[in-house]
Amino acid sequence: MNPRPRRRLVEIDPWGSNQVQDYARLRDQFGIAEFGVDQWGVFDEPHDLFRRGVVFGHRDFERIRDAVKNHDPWGVMTGLMPSGMMHLGHKMVMEQCIAHQQHGADLHIAVADYEAVATRGFTLEKARELALDQYVHNYLALGLSPDNAEVYFQTKRNRVRDLADQFARKVNWSQMQSLYGFGGNTSLSHIMAPIIQAADILHPQAHDMGGARPIVVPVGVDQDPHIRLTRDIAQAHRVYSIKRQDDGVGIYVKPDENVSGHLDRAENVLGQLGFSDWKRNDGYKELKIGGARGRDVRAIDLALAIAEQKKRGLGLLRPAATFHRFMTGFGGGKMSSSQPETSAFLTEEPKAAEKKLMRSVTGGKATREEQERDGADPSQCPVYELYLYHLAEDDGHLQQVHDECTGGERLCGGCKKEAAGLLVSFLKGHQEKRDEVEHLIPEIVRED
Ligand code: TRP
Ligand code: SF4
Numbered sequence: 001m002n003p004r005p006r007r008r009l010v011e012i013d014p015w016g017s018n019q020v021q022d023y024a025r026l027r028d029q030f031g032i033a034e035f036g037v038d039q040w041g042v043f044d045e046p047h048d049l050f051r052r053g054v055v056f057g058h059r060d061f062e063r064i065r066d067a068v069k070n071h072d073p074w075g076v077m078t079g080l081m082p083s084g085m086m087h088l089g090h091k092m093v094m095e096q097c098i099a100h101q102q103h104g105a106d107l108h109i110a111v112a113d114y115e116a117v118a119t120r121g122f123t124l125e126k127a128r129e130l131a132l133d134q135y136v137h138n139y140l141a142l143g144l145s146p147d148n149a150e151v152y153f154q155t156k157r158n159r160v161r162d163l164a165d166q167f168a169r170k171v172n173w174s175q176m177q178s179l180y181g182f183g184g185n186t187s188l189s190h191i192m193a194p195i196i197q198a199a200d201i202l203h204p205q206a207h208d209m210g211g212a213r214p215i216v217v218p219v220g221v222d223q224d225p226h227i228r229l230t231r232d233i234a235q236a237h238r239v240y241s242i243k244r245q246d247d248g249v250g251i252y253v254k255p256d257e258n259v260s261g262h263l264d265r266a267e268n269v270l271g272q273l274g275f276s277d278w279k280r281n282d283g284y285k286e287l288k289i290g291g292a293r294g295r296d297v298r299a300i301d302l303a304l305a306i307a308e309q310k311k312r313g314l315g316l317l318r319p320a321a322t323f324h325r326f327m328t329g330f331g332g333g334k335m336s337s338s339q340p341e342t343s344a345f346l347t348e349e350p351k352a353a354e355k356k357l358m359r360s361v362t363g364g365k366a367t368r369e370e371q372e373r374d375g376a377d378p379s380q381c382p383v384y385e386l387y388l389y390h391l392a393e394d395d396g397h398l399q400q401v402h403d404e405c406t407g408g409e410r411l412c413g414g415c416k417k418e419a420a421g422l423l424v425s426f427l428k429g430h431q432e433k434r435d436e437v438e439h440l441i442p443e444i445v446r447e448d
Contacts, residue, residue: 047096076421150444343356354423
C-alpha cells in the first residue's frame with residue numbers, strides 16, 4: 001500500500017449522515033481536485049450537473065479525458081444501496097452515468113446487496129426487490145439503455161467475491177481503522193463491505209470484460225474513503241509503479257523476482273509508445289525517461305497495465321472518481337430515504353411530493369417587507385437547489401430564479417408553487433415512462 005499520512009475521517013463517514021457544507025474546504029482537505037471546464041469540457045454536450053458545479057471535484061478524471069479525446073474505451077461504475085426508496089438525490093448519479101453512457105462509456109451497476117445485509121440488516125430478498133422495483137426500474141425510466149450496460153448483484157457475482165478475497169490479503173486492520181474509524185464492535189461483514197466494493201469497481205477491468213481501461217465512479221463525497229481504498233488496492237496489485245518526477249518519469253518494478261524480465265517488458269512497451277530515450281538501472285529496478293509529461297505518465301501506466309494482464313497479472317488501473325454535492329432535503333439537512341418528510345421519491349404520489357415541497361425551509365426572510373427590500377438567499381435554499389439540480393428548464397430560467405430571489409422580486413410562496421408545478425409534471429412524466437420501460441428490466445439485469 002502507498003504510505004500516506006494517517007487521518008481520521010470523521011466528517012465523511014460513508015454510513016453516516018453528517019451534512020457536509022463547505023465543499024471547497026473538503027476538496028482541499030482531502031486532496032480532491034476541482035472539477036471544472038478543463039475536465040467536463042471534453043464532452044460535446046456537457047451535462048447540466050457539470051456545468052452548474054453540482055459535480056465539484058474529481059480524482060484522476062484526466063484519464064477519462066484522455067480516453068474520450070483518443071476515442072479509447074472507458075467505463076463507468078456505480079453501485080446502489082437498496083436500503084429504501086429512490087429519491088431525487090439518487091437521481092443525479094444515474095443521470096451522470098447515463099450521460100457518460102451516451103458519450104461512449106460502458107456502464108456497470110452493482111446492487112450492493114452484500115452491503116445492505118452487512119450494514120443495514122436487510123434480507124437478500126428484500127434488497128433484491130427494492131433494487132429492481134426502485135432503482136433499476138427508475139434508472140431505465142430516466143433513460144438508461146440496456147445496450148452496453150449491466151446490473152448485477154454483489155452476492156451473485158463470484159468473480160467479485162473472489163477478487164475481494166484476493167484484495168483482502170493486502171489490506172490490514174489499521175488501514176481500515178484509519179479510513180473508516182472502525183472499532184472493536186464492527187462486524188467482520190461490515191469490514192468486508194468496502195473490500196467488496198473495491199472489487200465491484202475494479203472487476204470490469206478484467207481481461208475478459210474489456211481489460212485495463214479508465215473507469216470513473218461518480219459518487220457523493222461521503223464515498224471518498226471507498227475511492228481511496230480502491231485506488232490503493234489497485235496500485236498494491238500492480239507490477240509497476242509510475243512516478244512523475246522533476247526531470248521526467250520514473251518506472252519502478254515492485255516485485256523483487258524477475259526484475260530484469262519486468263524491465264525488458266517495460267522497455268518494449270516504451271518502444272511501442274514511441275519513446276526512444278530512457279535510462280535503465282537494474283539495481284534500482286528503474287527506468288527513467290527524461291522530458292515526459294502528465295499525459296505520458298497516464299499513457300505509460302495504461303500500456304503497462306495491459307502488458308501486466310498479458311502476463312496474467314491483475315493489471316488494474318486506479319479508478320477515477322467524480323464527487324457531487326449532496327441534495328439538501330426539505331428540512332435543510334441531507335435528503336435521505338430514512339426521513340421521508342425531507343425527500344421527494346420518484347415513485348410517490350406527485351401530490352404528496354408537492355405537499356412536502358410546499359412545507360420546505362427556504363433561504364427567505366422573516367417578513368415579506370424584509371424580503372422585498374433585501375432579497376433572499378438562494379445559496380441557503382433547498383427549493384433553489386431543486387431548480388439547480390432538477391427543475392430549471394434551461395440556464396436562463398435558473399438565472400432568472402436566482403436574480404429575482406436575490407433582488408427581492410420573488411417571494412418564497414410563489415417560488416415554491418412554480419417549483420411544485422415543475423416537480424409534479426416531472427414525476428407524472430417519469431411514472432408514465434416507468435410503465436413503458438418495465439419490460440427492459442430483465443434485459444439489463446444479470447443473474448451472475
Ligand atoms: N457503497 C455504495 C452506497 O452506499 C454502494 C456501492 C456498492 C457502490 N458498490 C459500489 C458505489 C461501487 C459505487 C461503486 O451507496
Ligand atoms: Fe428559495 Fe425561492 Fe425563496 Fe429564493 S424565493 S429563498 S429560491 S424559495
